[in-house]
Amino acid sequence: MRRTVLVAHPSADLYGSDLQLVESVGGLTAAGWEVVVALPGDGPLRARLEAAGAAVELLPVPVLRKSLLRPAGLLGLVVDTSRALPVMVRRLRSLDPAVVYVNTVTVPLWLVAARLAGRPALCHVHEAEDDAPRLVGVLLNAPLLLARTVVVNSNAAAATLLRAVPALRRRTEVVHNGVAGPPEPLPPVTAPTGPRRVVLVGRLAPRKGTDVALEAAGLLRAEGRDVVLQLCGTVFPGYEWFEEQLRERAARPDLAGAVEFAGYTSPTWPALAQADVVLVPSRAEPFGNTAVEAQLAGRPVVVSAVQGLREIVTDGETGLLVTPGDPADLARAVGSLLDDAGLARSLAAAGRESALRRFSRQRYQDAVTAVVERTAR
Incomplete structure (x- = not known):
């Protein structure tokens, strides 16, 4: 019987954590998982995810950005959260995923929704804000206590995370990123003939x-x-x-x-x-x-x-x-x-x-x- 995983991601761009998500989805679909990816908006990532075997749904949810630290931003976050959370919980209950896979700490509302819907959650952390004030680090990472498992992409990221929330130690593990190489080896650098x-x-x-x-x-x-x-x-x-x-x-x-x-x-x-x-x-x-x-x-x-x-x-x-x-x-x-x-x-x-x-x-x-x-x- 095929099992379903809902993957939540904060953007539809094609940068580091976005491309890493494509690798995660490819591995899961190859292993027989049915993957549904929830994105807050459309963009070039969607085609990559669908090519990797995922179904993509557009579900507008709040994404944590520095602009939200201003009073107007915080007010907007509260309003957006009150609107989005019931929709997210209903979707999880109808989809009934075996796991909710939250990719990055910038969409913590999915961890809350998973808990309210009674579904186990995994958060894949791609951030390491070790220069942020301690209180900011605690607030940013505290929602991970709602996750059953936390994956980080380096030992440095793990150290930053555990300094902020030591209680996460037993549920945290390091998985270094996997990166695709060129379709064929590139030619070596030749002797310079210009700049x-x-x-x-x-x-x-x-x-x-x-x-x-x-x-x-x-x-x-x-x-x-x-x-x-x-x-x-x-x-x-x-x-x-x-x-x-x-x-x-x-x-x-x-x-x-x-x-x-x-x-x-x-x-x-x-x-x-x-x-x-x-x-x-x-x-x-x-x-x-x-x-x-x-x-x-x-x-x-x-x-x-x-x-x-x-x-x-x-x-x-x-x-x-x-x-x-x-x-x-x-x-x-x-x-x-x-x-x-x-x-x-x-x-x-x-x-x-x-x-x-x-x-x-x-x-x-x-x-x-x-x-x-x-x-x-």
Whole structure:
């Protein structure tokens, strides 16, 4: 008899946690589960989920955003919650899933609905807000006490979670993300015949360190290096001001014409194929799929020494670690790879081998399916 799992997710975009959900769904459907995914709105993720075998329903529910911390936002959250919760509970009772799988802590109302409907819940945590005030961390993670099982995507995320709510220790386990590689191996980096390309894939956001990458590119060009920085990503709604700042900085004389705003890029493999170096200069990163993608692409990667990125990259072996928020350190690391082709090749080869071994899709899908099975039992 086929069993059903309802998966709740906060967006229909195609970034890290969104794409990771596709892997989770693919593993569950392959294991015989009937998967229904509830999204708060439509978007490009829907087609990916349906291709993975899920049925998709649009159920508008409140999603936690920083804008809700303002008085007007809190009032709207209360109103939206009062409207959505009865609908969610009714849907759970009619669907009768064996498990409610809540993907990220930003849709905690599904945990409440699961409890009211008498269904076991699993929450897959993709966040690690270790720089947030302690009270914020407690409030953000306390709803996880309603979940029977909590999955986190790195040891760093687990540590952050358990500092906030120690009572979650016995129900929490770590499952590192699984990341798909290119359809076929990308060609190796060839000898440079023009500008050296440095690529950053990810949201344009302060926490992603996009501004740090621009300053590092400026320092590299000040040293006389012909470097072009390509930014593959867009901003969250409400962060348009940050993109304006980035574009203003990119227009200054030291970077004029040397920064490409490529917008949302999918698939990322053509951009990575052209990269001499890939950057992940995040100020916070619970895991870091883009670092693994760079490794799978066979490109040397420079990442911030923070959270989950430290679990992906071993400094000097599978990539280079740099001080978060430090453009000079980032520029130094990139320069060392541009100057030493042998080092760049060895890091790229070792990084690819590590990513294939440690972060395969099959390993991830098997682990997630096993957690869902245990939660159902």
